[in-house]
Amino acid sequence: MDHLDHRVRGGWTPSGAADAALPAHASRWLSARTGLTPVDTPVAPDSGLPVPESGLPALVRTVLADIVGAAHVLVEREDRLGRAGGLSYVDLLARRGAGELPVPDAVVVPGDPDEVREVVSACASHGVGIVPFGGGTSVVGGVSALRGDKVAVVVLDLARLDKLVSVDPVSRLAVFQAGVVAPEAERMLAAHGLTLGHFPQSYERATLGGFAATRSSGQASAGYGRFEDMVEGVRLATPRGDWRLGVSPASAAGPDLRQLAIGSEGLFGVITEVTVRVRPAPAWERYEGFVVDGFAAGAEIVRALAQGGVLGTVTRLSDPQETEVALTLSGGWKSAAVRGYLRARGITEPSLLVIGWEGATKDELLTRRRATLRLVGEAVRLGVRAGERWRHGRFSGPRQRDALMDVGMCVETLETATYWSKLGDLREAVREALLRSLTTGGRRPIVACHISHSYETGASLYFTTLVPRDTDDPVGQWRRAKQAASEAIVGLGTITHHHAVGVDHAPYLASEIGPLGVDVLRAIKAELDPSGVLNPEKLV
Numbered sequence: 001m002d003h004l005d006h007r008v009r010g011g012w013t014p015s016g017a018a019d020a021a022l023p024a025h026a027s028r029w030l031s032a033r034t035g036l037t038p039v040d041t042p043v044a045p046d047s048g049l050p051v052p053e054s055g056l057p058a059l060v061r062t063v064l065a066d067i068v069g070a071a072h073v074l075v076e077r078e079d080r081l082g083r084a085g086g087l088s089y090v091d092l093l094a095r096r097g098a099g100e101l102p103v104p105d106a107v108v109v110p111g112d113p114d115e116v117r118e119v120v121s122a123c124a125s126h127g128v129g130i131v132p133f134g135g136g137t138s139v140v141g142g143v144s145a146l147r148g149d150k151v152a153v154v155v156l157d158l159a160r161l162d163k164l165v166s167v168d169p170v171s172r173l174a175v176f177q178a179g180v181v182a183p184e185a186e187r188m189l190a191a192h193g194l195t196l197g198h199f200p201q202s203y204e205r206a207t208l209g210g211f212a213a214t215r216s217s218g219q220a221s222a223g224y225g226r227f228e229d230m231v232e233g234v235r236l237a238t239p240r241g242d243w244r245l246g247v248s249p250a251s252a253a254g255p256d257l258r259q260l261a262i263g264s265e266g267l268f269g270v271i272t273e274v275t276v277r278v279r280p281a282p283a284w285e286r287y288e289g290f291v292v293d294g295f296a297a298g299a300e301i302v303r304a305l306a307q308g309g310v311l312g313t314v315t316r317l318s319d320p321q322e323t324e325v326a327l328t329l330s331g332g333w334k335s336a337a338v339r340g341y342l343r344a345r346g347i348t349e350p351s352l353l354v355i356g357w358e359g360a361t362k363d364e365l366l367t368r369r370r371a372t373l374r375l376v377g378e379a380v381r382l383g384v385r386a387g388e389r390w391r392h393g394r395f396s397g398p399r400q401r402d403a404l405m406d407v408g409m410c411v412e413t414l415e416t417a418t419y420w421s422k423l424g425d426l427r428e429a430v431r432e433a434l435l436r437s438l439t440t441g442g443r444r445p446i447v448a449c450h451i452s453h454s455y456e457t458g459a460s461l462y463f464t465t466l467v468p469r470d471t472d473d474p475v476g477q478w479r480r481a482k483q484a485a486s487e488a489i490v491g492l493g494t495i496t497h498h499h500a501v502g503v504d505h506a507p508y509l510a511s512e513i514g515p516l517g518v519d520v521l522r523a524i525k526a527e528l529d530p531s532g533v534l535n536p537e538k539l540v
């Protein structure tokens with residue numbers, strides 16, 4: 001079985017490798033902007049990382065091998081290391097030898113939903129923790145191999161649950177096994193002229209089960225909705241047995257229990273199948289770029305589009321800081337000329353707005369575009385080239401994270417959401433908290449932000465922070481900034497719009513859902529997972 005490459009984002013896809021490097025001028029620019037003294041800190045080779053011996057009791061190993069076959073219970077060092085943690089900044093730091101990297105005692109790879117149910121049941125009987133593992137792209141510690149009070153912990157890898165179970169084109173439904181990765185889902189649906197329309201930035205590697213477990217939101221959420229809007233049904237392997245939910249497009253049969261599985265982050269059961277709503281694949285697509293003067297003016301445009309019901313399928317507004325960073329790191333800011341042109345057009349704080357439209361026919365697309373453009377107002381139109389440029393790089397930005405870490409940067413992202421009336425305040429509060437906590441020792445952080453998911457009532461804010469890494473205490477530097485940002489968010493917005501809770505946001509969950517909410521979640525967990533083996537130390 002493949003080992004996940006946690007080091008080089010270009011390893012996600014061979015075609016992506018080219019986007020993983022930094023352009024030549026980038027470290028010079030970073031030095032000038034942030035005070036970086038470039039260093040060379042490549043990833044510690046995995047062979048240098050401490051990996052304890054597997055503590056999986058021999059009896060449990062035999063029981064698991066009887067269920068999935070001995071070849072699918074992996075205890076070798078490389079296999080366990082390959083499924084140790086996800087892709088958060090802290091995970092990446094641990095790969096560089098800073099901080100702890102919890103390594104599972106084994107990786108179990110069941111072949112179908114029934115085997116998953118049996119593995120879950122066996123682990124529950126023997127008090128062994130289970131970390132459900134989809135694409136391993138969690139950025140909040142969701143797949144950290146924490147064992148809590150359990151004797152051992154195994155990663156339950158869903159890679160072999162990779163099948164399209166059925167398609168119902170009449171009802172526009174498809175049933176997938178949970179380990180199907182997003183591009184494979186799209187490929188299988190394309191054979192039926194259909195699309196799911198879920199394109200998060202982690203698209204190349206994340207799974208449908210992972211999307212459901214984390215309430216994921218893709219770049220085309222304005223057109224297709226968030227992942228929870230797409231889920232019609234789920235099949236969940238719990239220690240209490242198999243649980244299937246979702247039998248009709250709507251129901252008044254009590255609370256919607258599917259929502260217990262969606263966003264449950266592997267604590268209530270392992271999702272083995274997901275029934276999703278699908279759509280005809282669009283025949284026409286068009287992306288265009290615009291520049292607005294300042295974030296506030298751009299946010300007003302996006303609000304008008306959202307409340308006017310004319311958002312593009314993709315609608316994404318970068319603030320001036322993100323516009324600068326994105327164009328510099330992509331090597332695209334042919335600066336002087338573009339800045340001069342924008343200044344001549346009265347733009348002093350360029351904020352890039354990208355809008356993408358889709359349609360079954362060209363006329364449908366153009367009708368949508370016209371409706372949007374009526375509300376875009378004074379924005380400077382950069383045209384299709386700028387839009388296509390964004391589309392080309394839509395999944396590649398994060399791949400540069402490793403290259404940035406190699407030269408000594410701390411690179412972290414966080415996301416939140418709030419109502420339109422509080423959006424400006426929330427952006428300011430988070431910016432201020434990050435700048436305050438990270439401006440130390442001559443380091444000058446860049447805090448960049450964008451809106452990429454908009455609703456009638458509000459929008460998400462996604463922050464990217466770049467700052468020279470504190471080489472003496474890189475984890476402490478991250479922890480202080482995370483705490484400052486999270487405390488700034490509490491009371492103004494949600495602690496997470498789509499990355500989920502995992503480990504990193506768990507301390508702030510109660511402030512969002514109340515202590516009673518936490519008790520309710522714990523009661524549900526106690527009912528479904530009485531021995532508490534599912535994903536220890538996450539969510540609640």
Ligand SMILES: Cc1cc2nc3c(=O)[nH]c(=O)nc-3n(C[C@H](O)[C@H](O)[C@H](O)COP(=O)(O)OP(=O)(O)OC[C@H]3O[C@@H](n4cnc5c(N)ncnc54)[C@H](O)[C@@H]3O)c2cc1C
Nearest residue numbers: 134135136137138142200201202207209210216217266271
């Ligand atoms: C570069 C990058 C960009 C990203 N961009 C986005 C984005 O645009 N939008 C977005 O929503 N997210 C984004 N993410 C976050 C992440 O990709 C999502 O949370 C995604 O939904 C995780 O899917 P996965 O298959 O990788 O799940 P994993 O990382 O494997 O798991 C995530 C959580 O779900 C649990 N889990 C996984 N599969 C199952 C299952 N079958 N049953 C029960 N529990 C399960 C895990 O235990 C864990 O708690 C990004 C991450 C990275 C690294």
